[in-house]
Amino acid sequence: MTLQSKAPRSRLDPEPMARRDWLGLSSLWTMGAALMFGVVGMLRLPKAAVLASPSKKFKVALPETLPAGEAFVPPGRAVAVYRDAEGIFAVSTICTHLGCVVKANAEGFECPCHGSRFHADGTVSRGPAPRALPWLKVQVSGGVVMVDEGTTVPSGTKVA
Amino acid sequence: MNPASTQNNALREFVDNLKSAPRRMYETAFRGGAPTTDRSRSTFVFGNVFLHLHAVRTHRWSLKWTTTVGLGIMSLSAFLITLVTGVLLMFYYKPSPEAAYASIKDIHFVVPTGRLIRNLHRWAANLMVVAVILHMARAFYTGAYRPPREYNWLIGIGLLVTTLGLSFTGYLLPWDQLAYWAITIGANIAQSPREVTDALGITEYFDPGGLQRLLLLGSDTVGAEALIRFYLLHVMILPLALAALMGVHFWRIRKDGGMVRPADADERLSKMKQGETYPVFTEAPNKTYQLAAVVRGKTAVVGRGPENTVPSMPHLFYAELGVMMLTLLACVALSMVSDAPLKELANPSVPENPAKAPWYFLGLQEMVSFSAFMGGIGIPAIVLAGLALIPYLDREKEGTGEWFGGPGGWRLVKLSMLIGFGAPLAIESFAIRFGWLREWFPKIPQLIVTAINPATILTAVYALYSIWCIRRYGSARSGALGLFTCFLCGFLLLTIIGTYFRGPNWVFYWSPSEWPKH
Ligand code: HEM
Ligand code: FES
Numbered sequence: 001m002t003l004q005s006k007a008p009r010s011r012l013d014p015e016p017m018a019r020r021d022w023l024g025l026s027s028l029w030t031m032g033a034a035l036m037f038g039v040v041g042m043l044r045l046p047k048a049a050v051l052a053s054p055s056k057k058f059k060v061a062l063p064e065t066l067p068a069g070e071a072f073v074p075p076g077r078a079v080a081v082y083r084d085a086e087g088i089f090a091v092s093t094i095c096t097h098l099g100c101v102v103k104a105n106a107e108g109f110e111c112p113c114h115g116s117r118f119h120a121d122g123t124v125s126r127g128p129a130p131r132a133l134p135w136l137k138v139q140v141s142g143g144v145v146m147v148d149e150g151t152t153v154p155s156g157t158k159v160a
Numbered sequence: 161m162n163p164a165s166t167q168n169n170a171l172r173e174f175v176d177n178l179k180s181a182p183r184r185m186y187e188t189a190f191r192g193g194a195p196t197t198d199r200s201r202s203t204f205v206f207g208n209v210f211l212h213l214h215a216v217r218t219h220r221w222s223l224k225w226t227t228t229v230g231l232g233i234m235s236l237s238a239f240l241i242t243l244v245t246g247v248l249l250m251f252y253y254k255p256s257p258e259a260a261y262a263s264i265k266d267i268h269f270v271v272p273t274g275r276l277i278r279n280l281h282r283w284a285a286n287l288m289v290v291a292v293i294l295h296m297a298r299a300f301y302t303g304a305y306r307p308p309r310e311y312n313w314l315i316g317i318g319l320l321v322t323t324l325g326l327s328f329t330g331y332l333l334p335w336d337q338l339a340y341w342a343i344t345i346g347a348n349i350a351q352s353p354r355e356v357t358d359a360l361g362i363t364e365y366f367d368p369g370g371l372q373r374l375l376l377l378g379s380d381t382v383g384a385e386a387l388i389r390f391y392l393l394h395v396m397i398l399p400l401a402l403a404a405l406m407g408v409h410f411w412r413i414r415k416d417g418g419m420v421r422p423a424d425a426d427e428r429l430s431k432m433k434q435g436e437t438y439p440v441f442t443e444a445p446n447k448t449y450q451l452a453a454v455v456r457g458k459t460a461v462v463g464r465g466p467e468n469t470v471p472s473m474p475h476l477f478y479a480e481l482g483v484m485m486l487t488l489l490a491c492v493a494l495s496m497v498s499d500a501p502l503k504e505l506a507n508p509s510v511p512e513n514p515a516k517a518p519w520y521f522l523g524l525q526e527m528v529s530f531s532a533f534m535g536g537i538g539i540p541a542i543v544l545a546g547l548a549l550i551p552y553l554d555r556e557k558e559g560t561g562e563w564f565g566g567p568g569g570w571r572l573v574k575l576s577m578l579i580g581f582g583a584p585l586a587i588e589s590f591a592i593r594f595g596w597l598r599e600w601f602p603k604i605p606q607l608i609v610t611a612i613n614p615a616t617i618l619t620a621v622y623a624l625y626s627i628w629c630i631r632r633y634g635s636a637r638s639g640a641l642g643l644f645t646c647f648l649c650g651f652l653l654l655t656i657i658g659t660y661f662r663g664p665n666w667v668f669y670w671s672p673s674e675w676p677k678h
Contacts, residue, residue: 046375046378046389047371047374047375048374048378048379048385051379051380052379052385053379053380053381053383054381075509076508076509077509078508078509097348097532098344098345098348098349098352098528098532099344099345099347099348100341100344100345100511100515101508101509101510101511110665111665112511112512112513112514112515112664112665112666113341113345113511113514113515113666114525114528114529114666115529115665115666115667123602124598124602125599125602126595126598126599127530127531127596127597127598127599127609128528128529128530128531128532128598128609130355130358130359130532130606130609130610131358131606
């Protein structure tokens, strides 16, 4: 028939694609695409939808005798709480470099991990920390201070 | 026939079979017989599933100890030791923040032989990192990355990254102070692209750093989710990846024709003593070319016998066994004299001071102490990309298989070592003495510090030096030689500074004895 009329071909000299090859190939690619989308969809698995993290708000009672400019660090928290004439404020003590907990000292804060230093208001005095330590939201009611580690406020915000 | 005698015969046959069962069992397991002739030595190799990745005969050049220094097999042996001891540790280790620390303590102090197993695991892991880095240097300096071995060089880089990943994830499992703060820092390095996106103000819309951290920790704090992820990586994902990559690595070695050797290796070897080699094809080989004509690419050598080769059994295998035994011996000896460390239980509110990463990351920690993103992600990515590009940029042929590429190479390497050690020494001394941009201009935009800091300057100096090498010696090989040597020296120097000269608050001290006591 028609096929025989063509010159014989070798494997090194392929025919133009036949119709059924086209159909076969396109179904193969369809399967490949479906598999790919399925797998990519499943790759969402490691990204948790709900984060089980403890509450970021906590209450703290400041010692009556806390001198102005001296940090009070509630046990187990990475926050320094201060009280001065203008009011109460809280500075996060999580280093903005790579997350170590900074320690309050006479000038402000120092980080043990890569040597960042901060002034008492949280601004960087020595690298590598790229940003100032954030100030945290504070509410005061009846002598009890409520700090919200999850909400930052502009630095300088003090609550009377 | 008489039924009674048939029964007797059958019984006798049964008894005979029973008697000869042990011998037959032995014979069916070791089919080839004792490997005494060329033929039985060959069967010994290809008849054994574990050995048959090797060629039946090995070129004498590959067996010179200066060819490989045994470093590949040493990496493999160290991996096998960690594999066995790691599985044993899994009997007792519990991957949860409440139990992990206590279970390591149990392994160390209560479990029979637990301390030895734990020490062996630690030491073999450390040795593996050393061996893999040296092995990469050996492959580089003998030009083993050149065609046809480019692909295996890439696989090798995969092996290097996986090895470092395994070591790091393992460091985190004891959940002591070192572990906790290493995870914290590691996860925040993953997040450090924010240093750039924050500076550009686009973090809200495009935050790859935050996503990486979330994927690593499985939560926004370092806790149970993070530990189980690192555990999964350490005991399943990375070992499987490593094993798969190793399979490809070994297969490629075989397919690429064994160890790299100089083009004139045969002539040079014939000057050496002949030993056991003899013509393998005693008549002119009579292979036909028909098969070779249809197969594309390199095919088996036709028209030449496998001269200058010796049977892999025993020559290669005894050498490999020797390296394995030495590795095991070294690990056992080190485990006897030095215990794996275990600090206090993790305390999320007080970092270890100084909080040091495992030793092979202290060079990184040194760079990170200038810029988190550049030191932790930017420069490592540049180095890996540079390593991966080496075989594609240096397409020369001369000096392949020769240490340092033959005459003149060693001189260039010595010069590069001068630059490689000198440049970071000068830059570090300056930064330690005078500080850096943030101290001089506290308000300077972070992007400038990210772009211009001791680590990036060092990288730039190295790159310029290697370009100078290319122009000076008129060869890409010289540039590669210069750059690789520089990076190796820089890695070594920064690691030494991070290990011995950085104390509490990452302050420079001449010796740990000067560290302030708390
Ligand atoms: C887990 C890590 C690794 C293991 C177990 C391993 C194992 C081996 C072994 C057993 C050999 C045979 C020769 C020898 O002993 O040197 C070899 C050769 C080779 N390896 Fe690796 N290797 C590892 C990592 C790497 C790395 C990081 C690189 C480079 C980036 C690399 C590149 C090469 C190359 C190019 C060869 C061929 C050498 C030649 O032909 O002379 N390998 N490897
Ligand atoms: S984490 Fe504070 S300086 Fe690096």
